[in-house]
Amino acid sequence: MTKQKVRVGIVFGGKSAEHEVSLQSAKNIVDAIDQSKYEVVLLGIDKQGKWHLNDQSQFLLHAEDPKMIALNKTNEGISIIPGEEKNQVVTMNQSESLEQIDVIFPIIHGTLGEDGSIQGMLRMANIPFVGSNVLGSAISMDKDIAKRLLRDAGLGVAKGYTFTSAKRSQIQYQAIVEDFGLPLFIKPANQGSSVGVSKVLTEDEFYDGVQEAFKFDSKILIEEAIIGREIECSVLGNEHPIASTVGEIISTGEFYSYEAKYIDETGAILEIPAKLSEEMIEKIQDVSLKAYEALNCEGLARVDVFLTENNEIIVNEINTLPGFTKISMYPKLWEQSGISYSMLIEKLIELAIERHQRDQKLQSSIYEEL
Incomplete structure (x- = not known):
């Protein structure tokens, strides 16, 4: 008997200043996911916030140009219905339910994507999803709140x-x-x-x-301004997270800008692994795991720190849905650490389902049902 594929809904785009980055990330995930194990359902959100059911063969326009890349809008709008046991996603034109989506991979960067908004909606719909839950997403996105919690955990911040x-x-x-x-x-x-x-x-x-x-x-x-080397570390896991090796961003401009991250492949040098002692790498990994846990992260996050001349580690930010573009640090660090892009996606999906199953065991009523 042939094992049924897991249906993975990739949600991308969105009403965010990072819309185009999300499109690049979605493309790379679709290219890398093991389609012998997973059936991909593409759910694109345009800049006006409308959801579109996309075909894998033509879901992007100008896909190879980071400046011109765009969502190919379709006439097939979709909606999510919270509270349904199955078939929570329906097409709006024909009012037909899509075949059950087993897990959502939301790869919307920035506002409404990694700030707890979509995570709350998916929790209401009772659909497993990749990445941190509502609280971890929201506090990590808000740099002010995140810094307060990191400082309270004894970690250095600017x-x-x-x-x-x-x-x-x-x-x-x-x-x-x-x-x-x-x-x-x-x-x-x-x-x-x-x-x-x-x-x-x-x-x-x-x-x-x-x-x-x-x-x-x-x-x-x-x-x-913190004068120091820009070091990044990828973290993966739920209750027992692990940290990747660390990489260094050597910016060729004033700082590691949006252009350098996603448009200009020569805008920064990514040195993986960073030229650091094993002892210092372990210290940065330890700080990254502490920051991850302090901000209630799950699934994945990229932790960005500064390493000063005095070997002080200053946490800059934690990104709970880091980029998955072809020049993004998160997957590159795991590849260097022995986890391929395809395997990384598989592990993230497994972590999402594992957490969902864990949370389903929690009692939702004061009185146990007879």
Whole structure:
């Protein structure tokens, strides 16, 4: 008897500044997934938030061009119905249920993708999904909240201030420079991929950077510049996570920008593994695992740190749905650590189903059902 394939819904795109990055990630996952084991269902979300059922052969336009890549919108809209035991996904045109999707791989970076929003919807629909749950996703996405929890866990973070749009008038260049010096980094609290991030050296650049960050979020961070090497570590697992070897980002520009991460393949040098002692690699892995657990992460995350000249490890951020593009660090680090791209996807799917089965055992009523 032939074993039935696991149906994997890949959700990608989305109403996010990182929409195009998500399309690249989805393409690479589709190319790498073992289609002898998994049946892929493509669920693309356009920039207006509409969901589309896509065909694998033509779900992207300009697929090979990171600047022009786009979702191929279809006339086949879909909807998710929470509360159904099976067939939670239906087509809107014909009102027909899709064949049961066993697990969702959401690869939407940034807003509404890794901030707990889609995770909450999938929990309501009772569908297993790859990555952190609602809480881990939300707190990791919010750099302000994440820094507070990391600091409470005894981990090093950059010094800085947080401002909401309501307190924008309190942002004073001179006062902040007196505290932290120059340069400074200004960033939206809830964005990834360096979207809206500015490195500033002058007063004009400072206020331009504040304006740029507020375009993407109503809360921003203004932080001291950490002088150090940019090191990244991939983490994989639920209750017993493991850490990959570490890699170094050697930026050829002012900092590791959006362009360098996803557009310009010469924008940064990725040195994998990083040229560090075994002792230092183990320390960074230990910090990465502590950060992962402190922020209640599950499934996967990439932990980004700075290593200063004094060998101090400063946690920069934790990305719970890191890029899966052809130049992304997360899969490259695992490949160097002995887990191929295809095997990595399989492990992530297994972790999603394992967690779902674990959570299904929890009692949902005060009184046990007879």
